[in-house]
Amino acid sequence: MTTQTDLNSLLLARYGADAPSLPEVAEDPALALLLNHRSVRAYTPQPVPRQALEMMIAAAQSASTSSNLQTWSVVAVEDPAAKERLSRLGGDQRHIRECPLYLVWLADLARLEAVGERRNRPRDGLDYLELLLVGAMDAALASQNAAVAAEAQGLGVVYIGGMRDRPEEVAAELGLPPRTVAVFGMCVGYPDPARPTSIKPRLPIDAVLHRERYDTAAQDEPVDRYVATMAEFYKSQQMKTNGDWAEHSLHRVRGPEALRGRDRLAEALKARGFLAR
Amino acid sequence: MTTQTDLNSLLLARYGADAPSLPEVAEDPALALLLNHRSVRAYTPQPVPRQALEMMIAAAQSASTSSNLQTWSVVAVEDPAAKERLSRLGGDQRHIRECPLYLVWLADLARLEAVGERRNRPRDGLDYLELLLVGAMDAALASQNAAVAAEAQGLGVVYIGGMRDRPEEVAAELGLPPRTVAVFGMCVGYPDPARPTSIKPRLPIDAVLHRERYDTAAQDEPVDRYVATMAEFYKSQQMKTNGDWAEHSLHRVRGPEALRGRDRLAEALKARGFLAR
Numbered sequence: 001m002t003t004q005t006d007l008n009s010l011l012l013a014r015y016g017a018d019a020p021s022l023p024e025v026a027e028d029p030a031l032a033l034l035l036n037h038r039s040v041r042a043y044t045p046q047p048v049p050r051q052a053l054e055m056m057i058a059a060a061q062s063a064s065t066s067s068n069l070q071t072w073s074v075v076a077v078e079d080p081a082a083k084e085r086l087s088r089l090g091g092d093q094r095h096i097r098e099c100p101l102y103l104v105w106l107a108d109l110a111r112l113e114a115v116g117e118r119r120n121r122p123r124d125g126l127d128y129l130e131l132l133l134v135g136a137m138d139a140a141l142a143s144q145n146a147a148v149a150a151e152a153q154g155l156g157v158v159y160i161g162g163m164r165d166r167p168e169e170v171a172a173e174l175g176l177p178p179r180t181v182a183v184f185g186m187c188v189g190y191p192d193p194a195r196p197t198s199i200k201p202r203l204p205i206d207a208v209l210h211r212e213r214y215d216t217a218a219q220d221e222p223v224d225r226y227v228a229t230m231a232e233f234y235k236s237q238q239m240k241t242n243g244d245w246a247e248h249s250l251h252r253v254r255g256p257e258a259l260r261g262r263d264r265l266a267e268a269l270k271a272r273g274f275l276a277r
Numbered sequence: 278m279t280t281q282t283d284l285n286s287l288l289l290a291r292y293g294a295d296a297p298s299l300p301e302v303a304e305d306p307a308l309a310l311l312l313n314h315r316s317v318r319a320y321t322p323q324p325v326p327r328q329a330l331e332m333m334i335a336a337a338q339s340a341s342t343s344s345n346l347q348t349w350s351v352v353a354v355e356d357p358a359a360k361e362r363l364s365r366l367g368g369d370q371r372h373i374r375e376c377p378l379y380l381v382w383l384a385d386l387a388r389l390e391a392v393g394e395r396r397n398r399p400r401d402g403l404d405y406l407e408l409l410l411v412g413a414m415d416a417a418l419a420s421q422n423a424a425v426a427a428e429a430q431g432l433g434v435v436y437i438g439g440m441r442d443r444p445e446e447v448a449a450e451l452g453l454p455p456r457t458v459a460v461f462g463m464c465v466g467y468p469d470p471a472r473p474t475s476i477k478p479r480l481p482i483d484a485v486l487h488r489e490r491y492d493t494a495a496q497d498e499p500v501d502r503y504v505a506t507m508a509e510f511y512k513s514q515q516m517k518t519n520g521d522w523a524e525h526s527l528h529r530v531r532g533p534e535a536l537r538g539r540d541r542l543a544e545a546l547k548a549r550g551f552l553a554r
Contacts, residue, residue, distance in 0.1 A: 011335055020335065022328045030307040030429040034336040034422050051299045057486050058288055058297065059311040061479040063421055064436045067529050068522075070480055075487045082489060111484070111496060112530060115523045118497070125530030129546070130441065130539035136410055137460065140417035144340055145311050148425060152307040159341045164407065175490040183414065202338040203347055207388070209334050210352045212359065213452040219388060220395070245345075246392045252344050253389055253402035256554075262407035263554075269406070277533075277540075 010035035010199070016229040018204035018222070033151055038197045040156025041095040043189030047078070048101040052153045056188075059149035060142035071131070072139035073108040074146075075174050076101060082173065089169050090162030090185060091260060099187035104163060104170070105143045107135025109179040109274070126179060127276035132269065136183045143186060150188055160185030165261040167268040178273035198237060201229045287312035287476070293506040295481035295499070310429055315474045317433025318372040320466030324355070325378040329430045333465075336426035337419035348408070349416035350385040351423075352451050353378060359450065366446050367439030367462060368537060376464035381440060381447070382420045384412025386456040386551070403456060404553035409546065413460045420463060427465055437462035442538040444545040455550035475514060478506045 005027055011019040014035060025031070053076060065071070077083055078101055086104070087096035096102055109126045116123035125131060147157045163170055163182040170182045191197075207222035223246070230245040242251040256263035269275050282304055288296040291312060302308070330353060342348070354360055355378055363381070364373035373379055386403045393400035402408060424434045440447055440459040447459045468474075484499035500523070507522040519528040533540035546552050 007332075014335060014339060020331050022332060024326070024328050025332055028429055030310050031332060031336065031426055033307050034426055034429075035339050037339045037341070039341060049301070051301050053486075054297050054482060055284075055299060055302055055308060057482050058291060059308065061482070061485065062291060062312050062314045062476075064314070064316060064424070065479075066436075066438050067526070068477065069526050069529065070485070073485045073487060073491070075489070075491055077489055079489055106491075108485075110493065111500065112526060114493065114496065115500060116527050116530075119523055119527060121524075121527045122532055123527055123530050124532040125535055125540075128533065128536060128540050129543045130536055131530065133410075133413055133441075133460070133542070134438070136414055137417040140414040141421045144418045144421035145425070147341070148422070149308055149311055152305055152311075153302075159343075161343050161411070164410075174487075175492075177491065177493050180491065183410070199339075200345065202342075205331060205334050205338070208338065208347070208350045208385075209330075210350060210451075212352070212354055212356055214350070214352055214383075214454065214457065215452075216387065216391065216454050219391065223388065223392060246396055247398075249344070249346050249389060250393050250396060250398045250400055252346065253393075253400045253408065255399055255401040256405065258402055259405060259407055263402075263405050265410070266406040 005029065005032040007031055007035060013199040014202055015204060016201055018225060018229065020205055033148065037151065038199050039158040040191045040197060041158050041187065042192040042195035043099050044192050046100065046190045048155065048188055052155065053101065055153065056146040056149045060146040063141040063145040065138045065141065066134045069112065069134065070138070071108055071112065071135040072142050073106045073180065075104045075106065077104065085173055086170065089166050089173065090160055091165060093160065093162060095158060095187045096160060096185065099189045101188040103186040103188060104174060104182045105139045105184055105186065106176065106180045107132060107139050107183050109135055110177045113179050129275060132274045139183050147186065154190065155188055156191035158187045160187065164265060168271055171272060181269060181272045181274065201233050282306065282309040284308055284312060290476040291479055292481060293478055295502055295506065297482055310425065314428065315476050316435040317468045317474055318435050318464065319469040319472035320376050321469050322377065323467045325432065325465055329432065330378065332430065333423040333426045337423040340418040340422040342415045342418065343411045346389065346411065348385055348389065348412040349419050350383045350457065352381045352383065354381065362450055363447065366443050366450065367437055368442060370437065370439060372435060372464045373437060373462065376466045378465040380463040380465060381451060381459045382416045382461055382463065383453065383457045384409060384416050384460050386412055387454045390456050406552060409551045416460050424463065431467065432465055433468035435464045437464065441542060445548055448549060458546060458549045458551065478510050
């Protein structure tokens, strides 16, 4: 991956004309790493060394976790046949098949369930939406540290929401016990230098950062600027989209038929042992 | 914050006797930063510079976001009276009052709602659990990058789950529109060197990392080792807990009465415009 370290250049790539100018911020390799993120879907065949994976997991575990409950786990899949099956369960995405290492991140209440069973203690709190959210957010915090640690080691990653399309089948494939569910996947591998990817622009900072109170009215204008920035980006990348960013995004949330099976996620989660109350 | 850069020493602090030995991993400031995380609840009075906050948000926005929908926002609170009120809404935690900067992270579907309204397009997908999870996990990914960026700039943070205790009142305090909810808070400030904190041990890697398939039976033994590691840690920190890690954790999920109001989170989220179908 290119190691660009000038923070203001990275901010320019991220925000275009809306880039904040941060003259007082010193060069910093960790900040540069964070700003330099882009999703990588094309890899060399080189396997991910065990130590690189363990460093990703150590970083993941170093993230905060609600009340130190550590309600997440991860399954590392390298078997080509299993990746092929998971690819079909996740919207037939080719990079799931092609990445050397595929991680499936779980909201995992089964560990506390097992501890409770061994100690013969009640654990009815696990049945509530709160604990599903804790598990999903714990997994997200952990995975983001893992992603950063991967990139620090020269690897590239892409998140896979498609693991929520058919949760019961993913669970069967991975032998998941009740009270666990795959909340997303992550392809990991060394980026193919022949197929580089670009930093994707994001909403202007003033669209997502509110001061003291939420300001709904102040968002329309930065959103409009972003639609224009993204139109330029789609053009420069020769990307085909369903209209501009607003249309494209609304297309994804237009109704249950756009959710690729995830309109029945609550039902699937109940079948996985969540949300019993 | 101490800048310890030897990765194997940091792994030892994180895992105790269960630390993996990673001899081939080179020194790396970004990896050291990730492993060095500890929650900071005591700050100097020094305010957080605007540029440091904007760098945190730029890092947050550089994280992956599901389908580039960017379904999160953050409210930065510095007003002492508002922090006082939010502290009371979040379990009366003193560090919410005392931190110079308090961030409230939101799952935010209101932006897409507003875009849909302006374009006169359907957005019924927003009504499903899937989009609540996307918003909560997007907020978590973003916040974790912000946490790392904070620490890269010498700041310390602690996450605050207490923002989910009374979501409607937090929403009223921050003027949140429908289809937004605070999923957690984050105290930010320069760590008080007179009140340092330690790296908290986590479960052994083999308890959370599964190879190819989930292995329930393999967890009991590493969990037992962790209970012993944590007993040592509680002792060394003179921390009072509800029994060992297993008992302490089970106490938090023993039933609805332990959830501090979050047993009614589904109801609160419906009132905030989520989960309509």
